[in-house]
Amino acid sequence: MNSLQLEVILKNFSEAPNKKMCATLDLTLRSLSLTTLNDFCLQNETIRTLLGHPDFQYFWQEKMAGIKVKGLPDFKFKTTASLTPMEITLGYFNYLQSLRYPDEATKFIHQALSFHSFHALEAFSQELIINIDLNNEKICSLMRSTISFFEQEAAWHGTPAYLLVAKLYFRWALALTDIKNELVPMAYQMTLKNIELAKILEIESANDLNNAYFGLSLAKNNPFYLSSIEDIRAACIQQAGDYLEITDITKATHSTHLQKIFRMKTKMPNLAALPELHQAILNDLVHTLRAVFKQNELESKNSWGETALLFAIRHNKIDSIRCLLSLGADCTQTDSQGVSALRLALETEQLGIARLLLNEAPQLIEQQDIFLIAKKGPSKTLDALKKIPTENELKTLEQAFLKNNNQTIQKLLEKGLSPNIILSSGKTGLAQLFLTGNNEGIELLLKYGTSLSLQDAQGETIIFSLMNILSSKTKNSTIKYYFHSFITLGADINVQNNMGETLLIQAVKRDDIEAVSFLLQQDHVDLKKQTKEGLSALDYAKKLQYHSLISLLSIQKEKNVQQKQPDIYSAAYNIKTFWGLRTNSSPRNKDASCAIKTILIK
Structure with missing residues (x-):
């Protein structure tokens, strides 16, 4: 299975979910490895969005429950306020890949971060801390922009991520202290601010802390290696010393209580109702x-x-x-x-x-x-x-049509032979199946894309064959059904054969009043079409002196004229209104009619 095939299945399910499709999709997903699912999600945003839907939460919960952490057999990841089981699973999967394949670690860390992996974020922060060099302007610039990124990611992870941000500010403050930079107080203030944010969210971040520290307590597992957030705060204030005044500490602490703390969450697609x-x-x-x-x-x-x-x-x-x-x-x-x-x-x-x-x-x-x-x-x-069929394959297919061997027909169509075949008799394959009443074979050809416009040796399409069967006086409701169906599907009811004959002209020439009546009941039958002799259906009826057909066609012709004739009175009334000539009287009275006709003639 490729990503486009999975995308199609997911889209179709999202628009028309049912139990059968759900079961099929479940089997499909279970047949794919985590590596394949990960690649599909990274390559195809639609797949990623749709697989994150609540309908697939059970699947991802099973995948998430199956993650094993070395040395911690009882540990289980938990769904958090911000991250779905899919994001937790694929985030950690990519983080593990970065450890397994050091040469591609950067690629996998970036992939893990795209799923908001905390452990990838932690690895990234350690890399930054190791490479802090305030004498290098590029690294300083990177540090500033990266801390901003970490602050955004903290909204996905709560307490453990805010502690990471605090650690970055803290290490930045220490580095600034070494060069006696004026930004040291600000760096310490931001450290305290993020520690306070971590403290505020500590209770609601229980599952985030579980995932970040693999089920172990915050104590000794946080980036400061201290027992509690209060201990971290106290240690940072002590380290800051004279760089922080009481007002700075109060300001950093109180400012966090004034701001609204948001937890990010992946937005699920809102699929609009399908139009008619x-x-x-x-x-x-x-x-x-x-x-x-x-x-x-x-x-x-x-x-x-x-x-x-x-x-x-x-x-x-x-x-x-x-x-x-x-x-x-x-x-x-x-x-x-x-x-x-x-x-x-x-x-x-x-x-x-x-x-x-x-x-x-x-x-x-x-x-x-x-x-x-x-x-x-x-x-x-x-x-x-x-595929270019061999002569032998074409002969085999023709024999299958003549003998109604549907199994062979299907086998050859699957192999690549075209259903648009003209038999030695000059008939199309589809017409042959209609003549023998092979409904199963007919449906096979339709399924494999046979053309309803394919012309036989006389230039006649399939609806000519159907009309001939109907005219043979054989009572066959199936033929009538297919005739109506093919017209609805787009078969041209006015198509002409090599002689320029339409279905209607042929029916007239046969003096088939039932067929003519049937055709005149269909939409869009064109009475004006002419053969190569330059004669229309009505012309043939007159030439052959078929009086009943002359009457029938003349009545239909008059109906067509009436239907197409514009409402002359309404049109003229609109013209008069436009030029300010409108009166209170109806435009349809006798005098008005004369005036209107005069306007139009002019």
């Missing part, structure tokens, strides 16, 4: 998708930078993908991480969707990110798409 379009996609309801579709939503992006098409690919909703492509979705768009539609399909091993995209835009295979997939190593899906 995305809900339709999620449920693969293409009729609903078309009903709620708005053109401006087609290329708008969600919080992950995904268009509706990318969202559908991620959720493996192939029907919605067909529909979106028919509506004009741009398959070259990428998400916020630069992942393209084809790469998403390939990385998640969705061969049928990848083929659908290539049916729409063959040039996608030449994209730079597709070359990167090939460079990373073998890709079963990409290899399948690039």
